[in-house]
Structure formats: C-alpha cells, structure tokens
Amino acid sequence: MSIIDSQESTLYQQLAETFATAIHQGTLAPGSRLPSIRRVAGSHQVSVNTVLNAWRILEDRGLIEARPQSGYFVRGRLPSLTESKPHRAQVIVPGSEKLDLIDTVFAAQTHPDYINISLACPQHADFYPTEKISRIAASLLRRQPELIGRYALPPGSERLRREVARRAMDLGMSLTREDITITHGCMEALQLALRTVTQPGDCVGLETPTYFYLFPLLASLGLKTVEIPTDPQRGLALDALELLLSEQRLQAIIAMPNAQNPLGCSMTLADKKRLAKLVNDYQVPLIEDGLYSELQFTWPLSPTVKAFDREGWVIYCSSFTKTLAPDFRIGWMASGRFRANVARLKAVSSMAESALLSETLAQFLESGGYDHHLRTLRRCYAAQMDEARGLIARHFPQGTRATQPQGGFVFWLELPGGVDGVELFHRLLQERICVTPGELYTLSGRCKHALRLSCCYPFDERYTYALKRAGALACEMSGIGPGNEG
C-alpha cells in the first residue's frame, strides 16, 4: 500500500501512529512484547481487524515483528548517532578534488539509469498535488494568456508574497508581503543573501556536515569557509559558535535549524532563541535555510530562528521546491535589514520570476489545499524514514549508526570498521546505485565513514534492492556481518 494514496487518516492509521510514537519515545523498548491484539482492541475500543491493520503498518515500517507462537515484538533499532565530537573551527577553501567529487556525484545523481537512494529531490509526481496545480495553471493560461507576455518584476507577485507571509505564521514568523522577495528557488536566495552581506575574502560559518553545494557557492564568491561543529541530534553547536564569534569575525553564518540537510535534526527551541540573540549581539547576518521547515514531523511546527529575530539580522530563505512543485523553482526570502539591497541584486542577477508560475502557486495556496498536502507528505516521509532505518538495521554492518531525523527525508549514517564512504560510493556506482558519500558534506575530512541517504522515493523493489546491496557491500568492505535486531 502506498501511504501517500490514502487521503485521510483512518482509525487503524491513528492506532499505528500512537504505537509508533510510543516506540520512538522508548515507552515500548526494543525487544519488548506488544500487548495482545485482543487487549489493544479492548483498551482502544476498536475491532481486532483494526489492530491487525495497524500492526501491519508498523511491520511495514520496520518497527515491530511477529515471532511465531509468541506474538508481536518491538524490533531492535538502529543505534542513534548522538555523540558530538567537539572540534575547533578552521578556515578552509575547497580543493579542486572536492569540486570534482561534487561534479561526479551530481552527474551520477542525475543519470536516468542509476537507482538513486540519496538525491534530496523526490522526482516523482505522486509526492505532489500535480493534478490540482496543473488544472490551475491550465485555467490561468486559458483565461489570462497575456501572462506569457509579462514578467513578475522584483520583489515578485504580490498575491504570492501575501500567501507566503500568511503561511510564515505557522513557523512563528510575523512577516508582511513587503518583507518578501520572490527568487529562483532557495539556491538563488542563498546566493543573493551571501552576495548581499559579504565581500570576497570574508569568512562564512557553515555547519559540519552541511549541504555540499555551499562549498562551490562560497568558492565562486571568493569566500572562505569556517566549519562549525554540530550535534547530530541538536544541530549547530552553539558553545563552539559563541567561542568562535568571540575570537574571529564571521561575515555571515549559514544554518538549517529545522530538519537539517544532511543530518535531519532540528535545533531545540532554546537553542534557536539563543542563536537569534547571538547573531544580534555580534551583528552577524544569519542566513537561515528553511527549505525543510514545513516538513517537520511534529505539529505545531517548531518555529524558525527568524521568528526570534528582533533587529533584522536573519535572512530567511525558503522555497516550494521540496514540498509543492520542484519544477517551478519558486523560492522566497525575508531579508530583514538587507531587504532593499537584496531586491536590487535580484534584478541584476536574474531579473524576474514567471508570473504564470507565481500566480499558479498563489492560487493553490489560497485554495487551502496546501495544509492537507503537507500533512500527507509529513506522514509519508516519517513512515518511509522508519522503514528505511529498519532495512538498514537489518542489512548494514553491525555497529552502523544513523541520525533520527525530525523532519524532511534525508538522514545520515556512520559506518563501522573503517569503511570509506567515497570508495563505497564508487563501488556502488559500478552497480548503477547512487549514494552520497559523507566526505562531500565537509571540507575538513571528518566524515570519511559516513553516507547520506534519502527516503523520498516510492518504496518499491528497486529502492529496497539498492539499499540492501549498499548494506551488503558495506558488510563486505568492513568484514562485519549485518545487524541482527531484537
């Protein structure tokens, strides 16, 4: 059953979620037996069949297993990546070797014949309300063909900016449409933000590990990278950042406080407030990448750092690329005190965005379909994340650790036994399977044994086959057998 197909959460799905939460929170420990089916039916006032359906979902997600004659048990889980390895920040410029590796991975990621289990782009129409969006676009084309003869000049479609401002409230941000500039995806927003607040030669702080395209972006602007440590469960290590700021001028910091790429973790509320205060005190622009903020697994959504920005030092960048319509490449930014310069730079950088695509998105957002869509998407990714982690626990070498993401669809693995992630990448590529080596996400060589994986694909045979093969190869390379749970 494809979870994305189900339009409404039914009784057994609700029951499955209740037990999934109990398992995640440790209320039901790995190896422990679940209460009997009759008992659950009685205590939850549902039929036996409903419980059986719920158990099937939990089995699919790799959370429980049936043992003959004994009932259902909570499965052994992947150990979580929790320990932070504090290290001093360093100024680094990427070598051509790193840039070549990025090119190689990029080429593999976009190769149509490869099975990709890592790309952070669900290139699959099932994950988007494509039909509804298509209908809106087609109707606009029919009623207003003149849109094709115009541009939506900066700051961009007024109607779309109003909708963006309205939705930003869910993430704790009080914005008006005047605060917002529409951009060509989040990548352009990050590019414009950096060009607005830095000069060549400046130092910019990045999380370690971080979105790997930031390295060539910084290099192309003549900027130096300063790597800041992270905690795999809480994100940016603020003590390390504060120490760094007290010693050295950073011209900007780029961080992803919610559902970080590649870790998947989110900062705590207290940390977000502290980060907002830090950048305000030190007057350092924070470029907040909010790309996955709306895909947090919990509701209400945890706010952004921008929500606590009192004096406009936070430039919030986001996009509808990961949630609604990758192809439209419509992003946006709320640039605080840098707003006027950002809008000017947008004009000379790529001028305008498509009015047709902007109005289409605006109309979809007005229609109210977005909330329902996001709920479905969050549920789907949370479930697929569990399932992927279950497969990894069974098929990757014992001692493999993984992050426990709080949103989005990517997560991070650390492999035991000295397995080299780049070598694993190259060997899997020979079998037309594409993963992303951890090395790509840092300049300081700290992630040699890591991989980023993604569970934004339909969980078909191709995907599970590729994941199992990656695990088998890692076992072979490490000389360690696959994990046995429970």
Place this chain on the structure above:
Amino acid sequence: MSIIDSQESTLYQQLAETFATAIHQGTLAPGSRLPSIRRVAGSHQVSVNTVLNAWRILEDRGLIEARPQSGYFVRGRLPSLTESKPHRAQVIVPGSEKLDLIDTVFAAQTHPDYINISLACPQHADFYPTEKISRIAASLLRRQPELIGRYALPPGSERLRREVARRAMDLGMSLTREDITITHGCMEALQLALRTVTQPGDCVGLETPTYFYLFPLLASLGLKTVEIPTDPQRGLALDALELLLSEQRLQAIIAMPNAQNPLGCSMTLADKKRLAKLVNDYQVPLIEDGLYSELQFTWPLSPTVKAFDREGWVIYCSSFTKTLAPDFRIGWMASGRFRANVARLKAVSSMAESALLSETLAQFLESGGYDHHLRTLRRCYAAQMDEARGLIARHFPQGTRATQPQGGFVFWLELPGGVDGVELFHRLLQERICVTPGELYTLSGRCKHALRLSCCYPFDERYTYALKRAGALACEMSGIGPGNEG
C-alpha cells in the same frame, strides 16, 4: 489596422515594403514626388486599389504624405545621428546617485498607472503567440503532470538545447546542443558569464551608451567599468577598442553587435570579423549580448560575432524574452572554452530551469511557428519605428536627431538646445509619462541631452499622446519650435 493582426504578407504589403526600402536607401529622396498611382499599378502589374492600400501603409508609417492636387511625396526625415565623438576610455565606478536614478526609473517603468514609451519589454500579449504557447503548455500539463515534480538540471532541457542549436544557424553559428547552457533569462547569462571570467577588481569594457543594468551588475561583482566609444550607426568603435587593448588589460568586454540597446544599430560584417579576431588575438573574453539578434529588420539575418569565433573566446548570451515569452524567463548561452565552468556556476547560482516551460518552448520551436512569428514581429517593429520617428520629426524641437535602428524596438534621440534628459524625465513623470534619460546609459556624463525611446507598444492614442507631450515639453524647455518636415 494593426499590422500584427495580418497573418500573411499580401500584395499591397509587399508593394509597401518595396517602396519603404527605396525611401530608406535614399533611392527616393525626402521631398521627391512618388510616381503616379496609375504608373506604379502598370509597372508592378497590380490594381490601382493595391497601390492605394500600399500608399496608406506608407502614410501610416510616416514615410510619405499626400499633398492636395500634387500627388504623394516622400516626407522629410529625422536627421540621423551619425557623427561619432571619439573619446578616450576611462575606468569608472558608478556612484550611488546613478544607482538611485536607476531605481527611480525602474520604479516608474513598472508603475501600472504610467504611460511608458521607453521600457524595452512589449508587455502586451498581441506581440506574442500566446494562444499557441498556452495550448502547448496546457497539453503538456495534461499529458505529463509529472513534469511539475522534476527539475531540468544544468545544462538544461536537451530538446530545447537541440532547437536552440538548430536556430543558431540562422545567425551563422555552428553549435551543438552540448555547447549550450539554459539560463534564467539573458540577465542571468550575462551574470554567469561575468562571474566565470572575472575577479573583483578587474576592468570590463562596455559600449557607451549601453544597457544600464550592466552598471549595478558590474558594481555588485566588484568590477570596474571601462567605457568604449561607439558610432551611432556602426556600434562599437574598434579603433578605440584596439588602442585600449594595446594599453590596458580588460578582463572581459560586453557588446551587443546586433540591434544594440539603446542605439538600435548593428556592427558591419567586416567589423564583426575584426572584433572576433581582436578578442582572439588579445585573449579577452567577449560577452556577446544577442538579445535582439533575431529581430534584425533585414533577411537573411546578419551573423553574430560568435559566428567568427575560432577559439572559444566569445560567450554568446541570448533569451526568448524579447521575442516569444517574456514571462518564461528562458535564456541560453554558448560559452565556448568557458562552458564547463559556466555550467558549474549555474548550478550553484540558481540550480535549474523549469522543465515545463523549457519543453513548451522546445515544442513551439519544433512546430516551425517561430519563423513566421519572427517575420511578423520584425515587420511590425520596423513599421512602428518609422511611425515613431515620423511623430518625433513633427513634434520634437527642430534639430532633434535620432538613430536609424537596424533591428529591435528601441532607439536613441539627441535633443538640441541644451535640454537636460533627466529634467525632462522628471517633468514628464509628473504627467505620468515615462521616458528613459540618456544619462542612465553611461557613467561618464556624455549623454546629458539624450533619451531612449521604445516603440514596442501598440500604437494607440495613449502612446502617440505621450510621444507628442514629450516633444512639446522638449520644445518648451529648449525654446525651439517643433520640426517641420518636407
């Protein structure tokens, strides 16, 4: 009659074009009498009615006039701007005053309540095959809604690149689809080209006058502007450029060899060849802005400088923004020896273009409708250019001179009597009429008495009223009466 409405060139239109050419080439001099209608009907083997219809077109375009009892005469024409004022190149950085003026003009140009007679963007659906493009897009959405869930990663849609390469042959360029990178409009192509070949602090040569957005673009990249003189009829002054190159390192040159903005002029074939050889000899990247190349008024089209580029020093940038679908913001570049770096930079600058919009354009280009559309557009702009020049000859101060564009839809005026272009701009703005002062197109203060105008609008009462008012105000400010032709 709106010329754009007529789908096919009919007999009387062909006759009108024949006589228009004779007038432009001076075969029929200003003030001379046209042969009698009966005689033309006889010599061209057409009916008297056909000749009358052709004469009506020429009257509408301001090329001929009827004098009672005497017949038809070729009208007095605007004096052409021909003399070149040679001057030495200077290195200049724009002051904030210039950037503020650009902002002011930009705001006025995009104000919906102003009558704009200057913006180089025909924001009017009549000038585009919007219905056909809409149908293609709607059909793609219906048949392939999954397009919304994808991106067209760099270098961009293969189908579109193939069509672009095929069409480039009309401009003398031998390209394959591998040579081409799809961009977010021509503006992004220029931005990527500059970022690929320069470093902050470098000097870049620009034509004087030139497209004014290049000044803030160069400033945003920390580049210094070196202004190179132009001849209002032949474009870039190559003797001046050669002298400059022999004395000073330019890291790049940006030029518009065909239908230059704002002059409207094109370089001669010999000059294009010489420019290609010059940049090759000096190994200076030439960023060729080909935005209006397909809107040249003559057929076959005069080739680009890129057509004579032997060693890949020319980066050709263009877009479908001025000819087909402004809203789509689909541009392209052929970057010669810089291709790999350009594609890399595109990825970290704004990642991808919309597959939906790229495929829509590709399908339109494949359908063969583009050639027909371009023919109609060229004829329309050539006719409107004549008509606008006719109105200016009658309503602007005597001694006003104008360029005689060879393509596109913008042209350049020089006003007599010390009229200050910026003052005229501000005074017209009070009447909600927007022109662009010449001052915007140079950093060296050489264009104080100039204006750029555009004739890419439907020639309705609003447009002619605004043009007449601009003339009347210029007369008032200069103390010189309006021109009397003939």
